[in-house]
Amino acid sequence: MRTTDSxxxxxxxxxxxxxxxxxxxxxxxxxxxxxxxSLVLTVSLMSFVAAYLWYVNLSRP
Known part of the structure; x- marks a missing residue:
């Protein structure tokens, strides 16, 4: 549920x-x-956040 919310x-x-x-x-x-x-920079930063959240989700036991 937390992942879906994120x-x-x-x-x-x-x-x-x-x-x-x-x-x-x-x-x-x-x-x-x-x-x-400006749009490319924003999308890049948002992609970084999405990748980080994905990595954190995979790191959970």
Whole structure:
């Protein structure tokens, strides 16, 4: 149950991040490269957290 809750939280946070980037960076004055770089950085950090949670889950006896 704890694992499902963790993954649900990560999924919800990732979905919100994508939504926030689309809404906040929808301004045409913001360069596309800045949007992509920011989104890639966020997804990378979220992937690191997901991998860490997966590793911790596997480490449990």
């Amino acid at each position: 993954w649900a939280g990560i999924t919800a946070l990732a979905a919100f991040q994508v939504y926030a980037f689309v809404m906040l960076f929808h301004d045409p004055r913001v360069p596309t490269i800045a949007i992509v770089a």
